[in-house]
Amino acid sequence: MKKFLSGNEAFAEGIRLARPQVISAYPITPQTIVVERLSEMVEDGSLTAEYVHVESEHSALSCAIGASAAGARAFTATSSQGLLYMAECLYYAAGGRFPIVMMNADRSTALPWNIYGDQRDSLSQLDSGWIQAYAENAQEALDLALMSYRIAEDKRVSTPYMANLDGFVLTHTYETVDIPTREQADSFLPPYETDNRIDFENPRNMAFSAGPDTNYIFKYKEQEGVLAARKVISETEAAFARTFGRQYTGLTENYLTDDVDYIIVTLGSIAGLCRETADKLRGQGVKAGVVRIRYMRPFPNDEIADVLRNAKAYAVLEKDISFGNEGTVFTNVNSALKKAGAAVNGSNYIGGLGGRNISAADIENIYTDIANGATGVNFIGIGGEDNV
């Protein structure tokens, strides 16, 4: 069934179809509509779940951890400072191997206080052990909601999953979304079953301490779990295409990268405008292309290196800055190339911070810049004042 929905609402529809048994949420700013829609679904009986109002984001994720430890499929959502307030629990969820799914509306972090979109909140948590996906549009958001549990709960993975939607530009923007049927969803996603739960018949130690003699083994296994998601994501997308007819492309999505000179690597909802700009430049004889990163964890090292190594130059466009260094996505992309032994000129463009609009002209300028040999870290909208 097709409906005209916002990214938040589309994600809530996907979660309804995924049948979480426990939803915990703190419904105050910077929370978004997704948890309101889910509470309405629980209220009207179209979703059978225990809906728990908690007193903070820290408690929201703690509650989801408890639910998952009882063997339930758990969901929560947050954004911005809310995600940062949960940070302590992110590590508990990942280390405990609880396959919780969380939607994060990517929004700016304080100060100055600002609830507009950028990606500094989730990118600051890359090391927490969660899988991190970034949607481009509302349909992909809904589809990620359905795929997320199948990936997270796979025994080879057993890792929590954070689905990121760009604040406002995706969460609050309405577009046509195809909602699968309940039968389709149920055939794609079986109920959650796990041994990693409290069971009075088979008591086991959970969420325990581990000293220096064994701790590193758990961390090694955690790394293996997130890395295993690479294969499981690909298998899940193949099964998804068979059931729903929509095909996704794994950790990255390439556009016009077969015969290419200049590439913008980016993530989230700005990718569409990058593709349109690449089309325009192709019309002028410039070999422009786009790589959209769909997953930041596990990171697509091979996928990125394979494409970028044949280009003359690349730019990483991201709504993030790691102060004192550069954008974190840029660091990750450079590492992928270095490991592959590829030497290509790259530069970093920081844009869209605090919700600032990124225009088609901004993106065209990036392609022009890298064709002219630009390097280093550039803030879109800052610099060039001397020329005014």
Next chain:
Amino acid sequence: MIEILWLGRGGQGAFTAAKLLGAAYTIGADEKYALAFPSFGPERRGAPVRAFTKLDSKPVVDRSQTEKADYIVILDDTLYSPNLRSLLREGGRIVVNSKSAIDGALTFNAEGIAAEHKLPTVNTVMLGLLVGLSGAVSADNAADAIKGYMPTKIQERNIAALRRAAQEVSE
């Protein structure tokens, strides 16, 4: 692509109108795509708000704010400014809810039509005017969008007002 910029005040329902237009455009049509979004940020009653609708025959992937609109629809005439013309595409039109004439804009007494239908706000009237003027969607599809996305008890009045407004300008 057809782009519409809506200007109103918080509480007038400018974004609802933007959304209804997008929904109406895509109803029952596979090759029609729309995007609708508000000017982002905290919501305050009475504060100036903008909303955007983009309509196209292929998926709309440009999520940035409209820089050149085909129509600018203004729900409150105190928000009109001659500078808005710089946001218009060539041949574009400005439609204003106003009791007095404005040079360079089409004005309609939308409040009058809203009052006839006992509506506290003019958003669906302005949507009807746009439907009649642009022909971008049919009045029937716009009515279906109201049925799909507005609360049941106010659907009938809004549909009547929309049809009345569409008729007003198509004559």
